[in-house]
Amino acid sequence: MGSTKHKVPFGVFGIVLAIGVVFGDIGTSPLYVMKAIIGALPQSDMARPDYILGAVSCVFWTLTIQTTLKYVVITLRADNKGEGGILSLYALIRKKHRWAYVIAAVGAATLLADGVITPAITVMTAMEGLNTLVPSIPVIPISIAIIIGIFLVQPLGTSSLGRFYGTIMLVWFITLGVLGLNQFVHDFSVLKAINPYYAIHFLIEAPHTMIILGAVFLCTTGAEALYSDLGHTGLKNIRVSWTFVKSMLILNYLGQAAWIIDNPSLINVGVNPFFAMMPSWFNFAGVILATLAAIIASQALISGSYTIISEAISLNLWPNVKIKYPTRIKGQMFIPSVNWFLMISCIIIVLTFQSSTNLEAAYGLSITLSMLMTTILLFLYMEKMGIPRWGRIGLTIFFTIIEVSFFLANMQKFAHGGFASILIAGVIFFMMYSWYNGRRIKSHYTAYDTVDDAYIDKINRVSEDTEIAKTATNLVFITRANKTYSLENKITYSLFSKQPKRADTYWFINIKRTDSPYDFEYSVKTLLPKKIFRINILVGFKVGVHTDQFVHLITNELERRGVVDLSSRYPSMKGMRGDFKFVVVDRIFRNVDLNIKQRIILACYNLVKKLSTSDTQMYDIDPSFAMVETVPLVSMKSGSHDLRKLIDISESEKDAE
Incomplete structure (x- = not known):
């Protein structure tokens, strides 16, 4: 899909609009100058x-x-x-x-x-x-x-x-x-x-x-x-x-x-x-x-x-x-x-x-x-x-x-x-x-996993494992990874470690805002036919981010083209529309060594985020469709080489007492 523009026409209407909207401040300066x-x-x-x-x-x-x-x-x-x-x-x-x-x-x-x-x-x-x-x-x-x-x-x-x-x-x-x-x-x-x-x-x-x-x-x-x-x-x-x-x-x-x-x-x-x-x-x-x-x-x-x-x-x-x-x-x-x-x-x-x-x-x-x-x-x-x-x-x-x-x-x-x-x-x-x-600090500590055949096969095995409770028919993850065959390890952690998530169809959505005001384009990559998809969306800063609307728009188009089946797989709901669950994974401050400046900045970042918006609001996702999870900023797997150091510090503190 291409960009959409809504121009203010040049003419009497546009000139009067400019006089009313643009020059109010400078136009009232004679009142006090x-x-x-x-x-x-x-x-x-x-x-x-x-x-x-x-x-x-x-x-x-x-x-x-x-x-x-x-x-x-x-x-x-x-x-x-x-x-x-x-x-x-x-x-x-x-x-x-x-x-x-x-x-x-x-x-x-x-x-x-x-x-x-x-x-x-x-x-x-x-x-x-x-x-x-x-x-x-x-x-x-x-x-x-x-x-x-x-x-x-x-x-x-x-x-x-x-x-x-x-x-x-x-x-x-x-x-x-x-x-x-x-x-x-x-x-x-x-x-x-x-x-x-x-x-x-x-x-x-x-x-x-x-x-x-x-x-x-x-x-x-x-x-x-x-x-x-x-x-x-x-x-x-x-x-x-x-x-x-x-x-x-x-x-x-x-x-x-x-x-x-x-x-x-x-x-x-x-x-x-x-x-x-x-x-x-x-x-x-x-x-x-x-x-x-x-x-x-x-x-x-x-x-x-x-x-x-x-x-x-x-x-x-x-x-x-x-x-x-x-x-x-x-x-x-x-x-x-x-x-x-x-x-x-x-x-x-x-x-x-x-x-x-x-x-x-x-x-x-x-x-x-x-x-x-x-x-x-x-x-x-x-x-x-x-x-x-x-x-x-x-x-x-x-x-x-x-x-x-x-x-x-x-x-x-x-x-x-x-x-x-x-x-x-x-x-x-x-x-x-x-x-x-x-x-930038969070991005610096972001690790990525390659979405190769083994990774895709692992998702497929979780999807077919009936011993795992089904999370949703369509499970949607929001990812910031720009490469098509890459996902943050926080998503891997959520998919397999924190609580394995079984679904019939998996969607990995990357939304990137552009410097152009009215762009809206998307591309779809099928990672496993009928089951695993990657969608990249480019959206202009004046269009806004409306994740659930974008996903429903794109997935409905894919269904019309026969790329995916969005119907529910629950036997009692055969023929009905399948449900969607959006998973937003947020990283919290754990298992990472930062200097004082970085700690202050990250604390202020978290404060601004807490006071201004939530993850679901940031992505404009209907809260009834959303699942917000938290994972450590750096997983214990990534930080395991520091375990001996941690034990040594604890022992020295004990001796000091």
Whole structure:
């Protein structure tokens, strides 16, 4: 069977979908960027024309260089068959640079941490704007209620949400442009901010430059999520819609700058230029629209988080948690465990920080790390694509200087709340690192048996031994052995040693996840006609692993072709369908000598596995069909040469007593 793809079409629908799903985060940045910038300036300098023009110039060139050039023009080219995000980028280069999993894990963890803060800061900022009009509105409870609502609608899928979100965001961006244009239509001198001279002069002359640079960075925090959402909406749709989105954002920032320069007496730490420049008759409608846009802004990070976890599973960086696909459109998915984790974390963030001003101090630090990791991986990708050395080195140095500057600026926030996102990112990275290396340790101690004629004959003799109680008509083992005539000795142990398993038909299933999103292929090798079969399945990371469904699909096809008889062999059930039993063999820590580091990693791996998923969940097997067995990580047969050493140690301990 070949791969299946469900593409988001390029056109009006795709563009509106991109506007609704991809640009929510970056599209709501005008709500808090200028407010954060003037709040970082001394009271006497908050409305200085040259400073305000310089600040807007910084915003303009950050959007142009960081968002447009790095992400929209360059990075979106690095797609894995239509899928984007830092892990897709790693998947493209990991065969040559496997060590880069650490870089990819740091980038993915920091982006997921950013996904916790984005819904909180956008929703709270909008609610505070509404609170200025209706002071009696309780900001915190309503913010939490809205956040809960955002995550409760996620099972509908981004296609259904995108139609609704896209329409609202289209209105939102048009409103941004109109509000901004209305402020400087009578004096276009503010357009001077497009000249990079004003940005350079501002960064040299303005006090608290590093703090201000951290505030400027907030305008581009959605760029990494934009890349992660590539598979949800498509390359062309993102690029075309970004032209419109960026134009509206720039108009609004210029409008806010014009309003600040024209109203110096109204500027103070608590004022938000975005809401202040609205005409009085539009205040209430504008705040409501901002609230809706803030709700939608969360979608870019949430949908991007689903993509990250899906890709992390295929790269062995995350446990195989349950994934749902609400629509048949390419890239659209829903991961319940991620959804509820983000929701609970957002609520905790809101209750902890209490205001958007406090959250501004925490926002942006983790995402700078994610951008830096993307730059490193992008360098390796350009090397793979044969980009001349001078070109890839030049681009890497250029973006690294910019991002390191933003990182150092955002480090000023660490003690004021930035530690929260770093802490969340640290926990996620710890889980990824433990899972990846725990799997490697287990793989290192995996021994294999050759499935030769003697091995097959032994299975056949067990199958015909009526003194052994029958386990099932069809017995299915899950194997990770890639070679057709090879099985892990843990399966041998389960078949013959722990408790001999008699069945009429034996199936050995190997499922391998590919870096391509929508692959689904299988091959069947008959080891003993009508009785013993090996099935190899290749499945894309967006298809998911559904073992029992795959097995029933394939075995039914084999029965139609006359390769196997699936009917029950029990005399009392003649003519009925035979039963299936899936055996999952897990290895536990026994009979193996590990160093301290390996013991810690393996313990953490087991903890992550226990907290996140079970073996049957990992393979998506109906628990009523499953049999989970445990065997030692290394069997006593493999470790018998250490028996004399073990006795000697025991004797010496006895003498010491």
